[in-house]
Amino acid sequence: MADTITMQVARYRPGQEAEPVFQSYDVPLRKEWAVLDGLNHIKDHVDGTLSYRWSCRMGICGSCGMTVNGSPVLSCATFLTDYAPGPVRVEPLRNFPVVRDLVVDIGDFMAKLPSVKPWLIRDDEPPEGEYLQTPDELDDYKKFSMCINCMLCYSACPVYALDPAFVGPAAIALAQRYNLDSRDEGAADRRDVLSSAEGVWACTFVGECSTACPKGVDPAGAIQRYKLTAATHALKDFLLPRGAR
Amino acid sequence: MTYVKPISTLWWLRRPSYFLFALRELSSVFVAWFVVYLLMLVSAISAGPEAYHRFLDWSTGRVLVLNVVALLFVLLHAVTWFNLAPRAMVVPHVPPVVVLVLHYLLWLGLSAALAWVVLR
Amino acid sequence: MSTFHNVVVVGGGGAGLRAAIAVAEANPRLTVAVVSKVYPMRSHTVSAEGGAAAVAGPDDSLEEHLYDTISGGDWLVDQDAAEAFVQEAPRELLRLEHWGCPWSRQRDGRIAVRAFGGMKKKRTWFAADKTGFHMLHTLFQTTLSNPDVVRYDEWFVTSLLVDDGQVYGVVAIELATGRVETVIANAVILCTGGCGRVFPFTTNANIKTGDGMALAYRAGAPLKDMEFVQYHPTGLPFTGILITEAARAEGGWLLNKDGYRYLQDYDLGTPTPHPVLRSMELGPRDRLSQAFVHEHDKGRTTDTPYGPIVHLDLRHLGAEVIDAKLPFVRELCSKYENIDPVKELIPVRPVVHYMMGGVHTDIHGATSLTGLYAAGEVACVSINGANRLGSNSLPECLVFGARAGQAAAEFVTSTRTAPGAAVYAQARDAQRLLEREFARHAEGSHIGGRERIADIRTEMQTAMENGAGIYRDGESLAKAADRLRDLRERFGRATVDDRSRTFNTEAVALLELSFMLDVAESIVVSALHRGESRGAHQRTDFPGRDDERFLAHSLVRRTPDGGGLVDYMPVKITQWPPGERVYGR
Structure with a gap:
């Protein structure tokens, strides 16, 4: 194994470059090093001007999503040796405006997220103790509660690229996380946004969101499942008189 | 001052899944063609034996090739659709x-x- | 530019979001802002794994939780604070349940609890082994439903605005644009978490640089019990990633290089096949980490390129238990160590995990400065004393986050003082000062040559590990103090290559380093003064606990020349006089 590997890192400094350019750095190639360790080596020892987000370095905070050799990944959970002998091409997440180097603007997601009301909705006062929920009922939504908001699914989704109004995989999965929670009564409140043209119906099931998801959330599955729910509701609304729905 | 990367016209060639996605979107045209073809068939039958035979004669050669291609696309559409079923239901x-x-x-x-x- | 909110919360983790909700609930007419250097769901609460303690079943009692906490903290716990804590923890965890937190359940649908280190009863609520993640996202999503909470995401707070002993807001940099902004407020709540990054090998995320501690310290608020730094006994080598204590609570064993459960040699009980509460692997973290050092001294650890290790053995638990209760442990081991704990031993070593000390507050989260509150790891209330028990910190964030939020809301509702001209002048000065600092470090034309931020940071971390690690003595601490003074001088020559205003992470690293240097100094000076061994503070030159002289909290205040002045205040003892810490017998 060679003892170094070349990282080609996309640089974009507003005012300095009109569009991103690649800059190459040689970094030590070590078995334990994630792509993020390579970037940290560059920032600490070679070029302090390189900007990127990172925090927990254990794949749970969702900060360090990047495009590595064309695929959206968490750079803390993707290892340099998997790309040996290199070069490793590191770019910002696709489908987002680039703020600087590897930092993207996720404001669009942050603005859309509240629109699907991803919180527990109940009309009544909570009980004295806990809401009862069996392990089976927990399993019904558990998978969708694993989303770390890392944005890899948005980066992988060609529909989001073509139609930025699309609510998107993570937000819909989080809406489903609450819809499928036995404690929640807010499905009707979420229906308008989810059933809209920018909601589940914008999805054409490319499935890349679920492939890209580092936490096994399966947003594509969440969306397909909601399509069935939405279709059933539309049919009911059409067929049944108002009182019987 | 953010940079927005323009979408390349060949973006759908970048990944097999994107390509499949493009093909599936395209398949709707062929599904539509099958419907039109079926309507033409019904119309030909209702117009009597002569019209029906003229329709059959027309349905060879290039039209047959078109129908074979259309069938492949419809199959693609059906199979990918069915493969989704367990995740939707x-x-x-x-x-x-x-x-x-x-x-x-x-x-x-x-x-x-x-x-x-x-x-x- | 400046904006105004009645209350500003600095930090958007468990404590910060809980505090913000509490302010909004206490008085809906108040506006509350959450200013955080990362998006709230990136906050380090997300990494907490094992669980949150609160009395849940009929076989448990508040008394027992209280006693475990006090003895676990080696009697340096303020007992009135701990009483409030154990009393309010169940209600807080229930509220989280009502907000949707996916707690793990028993078959009948009720909350499940697990064993945890130093706890005599099973009382640790958990969401598999991603408890912090689920708690944080539940809190974050709940705040999304509350339009009264205004967020300033990715704003880095650089200083507090103080006038005549009262805090009136913060100065912050909006990272995306580099603009220096001021947020004026009637009260500020610090919820910035810990400072693990002061050490080289830590479970703490990159953002844990002690910002809030330094902000308060510089503003004149004393820091309390800063010498108590918790080492968690089971971190993965190289990365420092935490392997949760829940792994031992579910029945995991710690083995030395001979496959021997060595904890039995350190007065922690006798080995049994099934876990026994407050015994062996379920002893407190300080004692377990100290046992590791002794094993190492006896030559019974295994050497690796990333330091000596022992092994955590989960193999006898089987795939089913591991997948149901510890899926994240399996995921982390496979990703970062390339091993499967179902079949293989996990290499582990003690790792800096938690800061017992912090900004001194009363039981309402109020600091010594009017209008300044603190909650969570940044604060020292103190319920953790000389050693925090695992699974007490998550409920601490909620209980004292809520308390600080309520207290701040009450304060701003009942007082009428408005920020005067001096505050606005200070805001303008702070902005100019920052610009000048930035320009100075960016110039890089200093006498004595340029210094890299990362070099100073690494040397500071090494100095801390060598001088103020699991075992310290007067000499090692004095040496660390010298090194830190030297590093502070070199910090003046630190160079920022990045001149850009847009998302300048190098400037952030510079400011974080300056915060860390302050925090590191406060740790070392507090440790130097405490001539005894208690909990996580072990002085080889003072091996015994000395209740006569040191049953007291240390308070360190910043002197004008940048040094720290230490004095002491009594520990509040209500019902448990100091006794022996007994585990496993």
């Missing part, structure tokens, strides 16, 4: 593969019934 305590197999069995059964009606 989550039935408690029923493994996804059962949902999938049931869909295919239903498809086979309906096709067989249709074939029986047509070829009888």
Whole structure:
């Protein structure tokens, strides 16, 4: 194994470059090093001007999503040796405006997220103790509660690229996380946004969101499942008189 | 001052899944063609034997090739659609593969019934 | 530019979001802002794994939780604070349940609890082994439903605005644009978490640089019990990633290089096949980490390129238990160590995990400065004393986050003082000062040559590990103090290559380093003064606990020349006089 590997890192400094350019750095190639360790080596020892987000370095905070050799990944959970002998091409997440180097603007997601009301909705006062929920009922939504908001699914989704109004995989999965929670009564409140043209119906099931998801959330599955729910509701609304729905 | 990367016209060639996605989107044209073709067939039959034979004669050569291509696209559409079924229909305590197999069995059964009606 | 909110919360983790909700609930007419250097769901609460303690079943009692906490903290716990804590923890965890937190359940649908280190009863609520993640996202999503909470995401707070002993807001940099902004407020709540990054090998995320501690310290608020730094006994080598204590609570064993459960040699009980509460692997973290050092001294650890290790053995638990209760442990081991704990031993070593000390507050989260509150790891209330028990910190964030929020809301509702001209002048000065600092470090034309931020940071971390690690003595601490003074001088020559205003992470690293240097100094000076061994503070030159002289909290205040002045205040003892810490017998 060679003892170094070349990282080609996309640089974009507003005012300095009109569009991103690649800059190459040689970094030590070590078995334990994630792509993020390579970037940290560059920032600490070679070029302090390189900007990127990172925090927990254990794949749970969702900060360090990047495009590595064309695929959206968490750079803390993707290892340099998997790309040996290199070069490793590191770019910002696709489908987002680039703020600087590897930092993207996720404001669009942050603005859309509240629109699907991803919180527990109940009309009544909570009980004295806990809401009862069996392990089976927990399993019904558990998978969708694993989303770390890392944005890899948005980066992988060609529909989001073509139609930025699309609510998107993570937000819909989080809406489903609450819809499928036995404690929640807010499905009707979420229906308008989810059933809209920018909601589940914008999805054409490319499935890349679920492939890209580092936490096994399966947003594509969440969306397909909601399509069935939405279709059933539309049919009911059409067929049944108002009182019987 | 953010940079927005323009979408390349060939973006759908970048990944096999994107390509498949593009093909599936395209398949809708061929599904539509099948509907038109079926309507033409019905119209030809209702117009009498002569029109029907003229329609059959027309349906060879290039039209046949078109229909074969259309069939492939419709199959692609159906298969990818069926493969989604277990993820859209989550039935408690029923493994996804059962949902999938049931869909295919239903498809086979309906096709067989249709074939029986047509070829009888 | 400046904006105004009645209350500003600095930090958007468990404590910060809980505090913000509490302010909004206490008085809906108040506006509350959450200013955080990362998006709230990136906050380090997300990494907490094992669980959150609160009395749940009929076989448990508040008394027992209280006693475990006090003895676990080696009697340096303020007992009135701990009483409030154990009393309010169940209600807080229930509220989280009502907000949708996916707690793990028993078959009948009720909350499940698990064993945890130093706890005599099973009382640790958990969401598999991603408890912090689920708690944080539940809190974050709940705040999304509350339009009264205004967020300033990715704003880095650089200083507090203080006038005549009262805090009136913060100065912050909006990272996306580099603009220096001021947020004026009637009260500020610090919820910035810990400072693990002061050490080289830590479970703490990159953002844990002690910002809030330094902000308060510089503003004149004393820091309390800063010498108590918790080492968690089971971190993965190289990365420092935490392997949760829940792994031992579910029945995991710690083995030395001979496959021997060595904890039995350190007065922690006798080995049994099934876990026994407050015994062996379920002893407190300080004692377990100290046992590791002794094993190492006896030559019974295994050497690796990333330091000596022992092994955590989960193999006898089987795939089913591991997948149901510890899926994240399996995921982390496979990703970062390339091993499967179902079949293989996990290499582990003690790792800096938690800061017992912090900004001195009363039981309402109020600091010594009017209008300044603190909650969570940044604060020292103190319920953790000389050693925090695992699973007490998550409920601490909620209980004292809520308390600080309520207290701040009450304060701003009942007082009428408005920020005067001096505050606005200070805001303008702070902005100019920052610009000048930035320009100075960016110039890089200093006498004595340029210094890299990362070099100073690494040397500071090494100095801390060598001088103020699991075992310290007067000499090692004095040496660390010298090194830190030297590093502070070199910090003046630190160079920022990045001149850009847009998302300048190098400027952030510079400011974080300056915060860390302050925090590191406060740790070392507090440790130097405490001539005894208690909990996580072990002085080889003072091996015994000395209740006569040191049953007291240390308070360190910043002197004008940048040094720290230490004095002491009594520990509040209500019902448990100091006793022996007994585990496993």
